[in-house]
Amino acid sequence: MAAALTPSLIPRSPALQGFLCGLSLTAGYALGGLMRLIWQTLELPRFSESAQRLLLQGAGLLATGLVLASLWLSLGWQNEIRQWMGMAPEQSGRLIVVLAIALAVATVLLLLSRLFLVVAHLVEGRAKRFLSRPLAWMLGVGSAAFLFWSIGNGVLLTRGLTLMDSAYAAVDAVIQTDIAPPADRAKTGSAASLIGWQGIGHEGRNTVAAWPNAAEITGLSGVPAQEPIRVYVGLNSASSPEARAELALAELLRVGAFERSLLVIATPTGTGWLDQAGMAPLEILHGGDVASVSVQYSYLPSWLSLLLAPEYGKVTARAVFRQVYGHWTSLPQDQRPRLFLFGLSLGALNSMLSSDLYEVIDDPFDGALWVGPPFASKVWRDAVTGRDPESPIWRPVFRESRTLRFANRGTGFLGPDEPSQNWGPLRIGFLQYPGDPITFFDPESVLRAPEWLGEPRTPDLPPGLRWYPIVTTLQGILDLVTATQVPPGHGHVYASADYLRAWTDLTEPVGWTPDTLARIEAVLSERGL
Structure with a gap:
C-alpha cells in the first residue's frame, strides 16, 4: 500500500488513490498468503508460536509506520505533479478520504476472497467422496472461479456495457440546440x-x-x-x-x-x-x-x-x-x-x-x-x-x-x-x-522497470516516480483511465x-x-x- 501512494504519470484524485491503495493492500495480502502456502507445502521449518507472534507484531508496526509516513508524504508528491501541470493543490483532508476508501476497498475484496474460498471448500468437500484430495481441490477452485467469472461477466459486465452502449448512443443522437x-x-x-x-x-x-x-x-x-x-x-x-x-x-x-x-x-x-x-x-x-x-x-x-x-x-x-x-x-x-x-x-x-x-x-x-x-x-x-x-x-x-x-x-x-x-x-x-501513459504503458512493468524510467530520464517525469513490482502496473492502469483529466x-x-x-x-x-x-x-x- 505504501508503494501505491508514490507518484505516477498522472495526479490521482482521493477516490482513485484510495481505490489503488485498496487494490495494492489486497495484492500484498494475497502475496503473503501465497508465500505462506508455498512454505507449508514445502514443509519448511516453522517458528514457535511466541516467535510468530513477535514477528507478526514487529511486521505490523513496521508496515503501519511505513504506510502512515507514505500517506503523509503522498500529499506533497501529488501536489508536486499538480503544481507542475498548473492544477490547484489538494488539501490535507484528502488523506482521511484516501485511507477510508482504501480500507473499504480492501475489506470488500477480502470478503469476496473469503467467499471464493468457502465455495471452493464446499465443492472440494463433496468431491472428496469420489476423487483424490488434489483433484478435489482443483475441482473446488475451478468451480469457484467459473461461478465468479460467470457472475462478473454475465451479470455485471454485460449489463454494464449494455447500459453504457445505450447511454452513448443517446448522446450521439442528441442535436445540440446551440449549433x-x-x-x-x-x-x-x-x-x-x-x-x-x-x-x-x-x-x-x-x-x-x-x-x-x-x-x-x-x-x-x-x-x-x-x-x-x-x-x-x-x-x-x-x-x-x-x-x-x-x-x-x-x-x-x-x-x-x-x-x-x-x-x-x-x-x-x-x-x-x-x-x-x-x-x-x-x-x-x-x-x-x-x-x-x-x-x-x-x-x-x-x-x-x-x-x-x-x-x-x-x-x-x-x-x-x-x-x-x-x-x-x-x-x-x-x-x-x-x-x-x-x-x-x-x-x-x-x-x-x-x-x-x-x-x-x-x-x-x-x-x-x-x-x-x-x-x-x-x-x-x-x-x-x-x-x-x-x-x-x-x-x-x-x-x-x-x-x-x-x-x-x-x-x-x-x-x-x-x-x-x-x-x-x-x-x-x-x-x-x-x-x-496511453503511449508509454508497459504491461511487463509487473516484473521489470519500464524502459522509459531508465536513463537518460526525461524531465517530464515526476522526480519521485520509481518502479515497484505489481504496483507500477496498477498505477499505470489508473493513469490510462485518467490520462485526459489534465x-x-x-x-x-x-x-x-x-x-x-x-x-x-x-x-x-x-x-x-x-x-x-x-x-x-x-x-x-x-x-x-
Missing part, C-alpha cells in the same frame, strides 16, 4: 449535402461547426482566407463502413475538396471525436486552403470501442483510405492536393492500419501526423524498438530520421540535427508526450502549440515568421485549445 445546420451549401449537413445533419452525430456536428471559419482565419493572418472544408460521415449516415467511405468520397467531390492545396484523412477517436486543437492550427497555417474528411466508426469511448469491436475502426479507416487514395492517385500529380493522414490516440492507431507500404510505394501520400499513439501500435513500437540505441525511448531517432521523426512537448520535428532537406518525400511524424500539454491532452509546431514542420507553410507563429500560438491558448 444550427449550416446555411453554406458547401458544408456537410447543409440542405445541399449528401449527408444529413442528423446522421453525422454529435461529434460530427461539433467538427463541422468548429472554429475557425474563413473570416476568423483572415483576422488572424491578415490575408484573405478560404472556408475550410470539413467532410464528416456519421455512423448513422450509411449502413456499412464501405458505404460510409463511398459517401465520404462523393461528398468530397461535391464540395471540391480535391481542388484544395491540402487534403487530410482525419481518423477520429472511438466516440467519433476529432481534436480541433489538432486541426485548427493546420487550417490557420494554410489560410483555410485545407479539406479534411472523417468517418465515424463508433460512438463509444476509445477503450470500450477497442474492447468490444477492435476491428471496426481498422475496417472503416481502410475503406476510407482506399476510396480517397484511389481517387487521389487518379489525378495528375500537378493537379492534386498534398495528402496527409492524421489521428490522435485510437484514431492514430487506426490511421496507421489504414494502409500498408505495398499499396502506396509507387505513389506515396505526402505524410502523416500520429499523435499519442497507443502503446500497442505496431508501427510505433517497431520504430521505437529499432531506434538508434543512443536515443531515448521518449525521443527516438529511427534510421537517421529519413522518414519517421518524433516530437515531444515544446519541440518540433526539425532542428539542428534534423534539417528539413534530410526528411524524405514521405514524412511521418509522431507527436508524443513522455508523460503520456490540462493541455500534459498526459494525453495534446496542446495546440505542439500541434502548431508539428504541422509547421510537416507541411512547411509559407509566409509565417516566428513572431506571427507566436501570436497564433497565443490565440490558440486563449481559446483553451
